[in-house]
Amino acid sequence: MRVGYPRALLYYHCFPFWKGFLEHFGHQVCVSGQTTKKLLESGIEKTVGEACLPVKIFFGHALALKDSVDAVFLPRLVSLEQKTYICPKFMGLPSMIRASLPELPPLIEVEVDARKDGLRGSNGLWRAACDAAVQLGDGSARQTKAAFHAGQSMQKEYEQMLLAGLDPNQAIASLDCRDSWDNRERDRQRSSGRRNGGKAEGRGTGESGLSNNMPKPNILLLGHPYNVHDGGFNLGLKTRLSGMHFRVTTMESVPARNALYEADKLSKAIFWSLGRRMVGTAMHLFAAEQVAGVMHLAAFGCGPDSMIGEVVEREARRLSIPFISLVLDEHTGEAGFLTRVEAFGEMLTRRGRL
Ligand code: SF4
Known part of the structure; x- marks a missing residue:
């Protein structure tokens, strides 16, 4: 299945987890393009005036996926860590999209709420992943667990690239050609080790x-x-x-x-x-x-x-x-x-x- 993922809001924060998870099940993850004036205008047209600009941009990205995917992935974010919350606009986003963009293909809507964490340390992602697997009609509990670990591993790799100084856009692009990233990182560490007389270098x-x-x-x-x-x-x-x-x-x-x-x-x-x-x-x-x-x-x-x-x-x-x-x-x-x-x-x- 071609699953659409809007390049907006928390795309830069947790997209790699969902990419790893969905690709493990064999889905093709399609991301919308860069934010352009035209895309922004299409989002503004469909959003209520009080919405903030990032939400309007999200609408534009969701619309941009309309004709090219079989489903749009749309997590309902409540809490990303224990004892914290995320802005209420994230909680209401799937409902707003559902009401304002009926022309979209089916939505895969899962709730990420670290306060209801079923697996310690997963910050709500385990529960959301199980829910996503059910909605996509994918696999057994064992396969879901394997896909979850694939997602975690891709997210970890992404965060390491960010700590090493890569921009999120570059890091996400590198996830598609991981061999080249691994080689580049190895070369970078080797050459910096030589420059530092063999001493370990701090990360970014x-x-x-x-x-x-x-x-x-x-x-x-x-x-x-x-x-x-x-x-x-x-x-x-x-x-x-x-x-x-x-x-x-x-x-x-x-x-x-x-x-x-x-x-x-x-x-x-x-x-x-x-x-x-x-x-x-x-x-x-x-x-x-x-x-x-x-x-x-x-x-x-x-x-x-x-x-x-x-x-x-x-x-x-x-x-x-x-x-x-x-x-x-x-x-x-x-x-x-x-x-x-x-x-x-x-x-x-x-x-x-x-
Ligand atoms: S925190 Fe909420 S209101 Fe602020 S920009 Fe993000 S989505 Fe908009």
């Missing part, structure tokens, strides 16, 4: 920290993965920053356990799964003095984003680290947006914090 900007020989100044680009890694949403911000000779660090390059350790030091716990990780990532990098400035990328009208931005901004101000909040919606003009980005970069350069 992760646990053991950024390289002492940072070739470029470092900006922490903070935001939900679908805002940070979708160039169609953020007007190609990452590419533009690289073009301005900045090094861009995102939350994926800090190990989750380090970020969560820092987030747990806050006097009041953050109960948004990704918000907790974003704040912890900033605190981890601030403590290690590895950031020249912070760009917080948010969607207009997003409650979690405004709260997370406020917490990080306060901490950045306390440490005299420059901070800018960039809020985007479908009406954001490219010229004004870029002027702010360039002015911030210029200010960092002048401050000599680089």
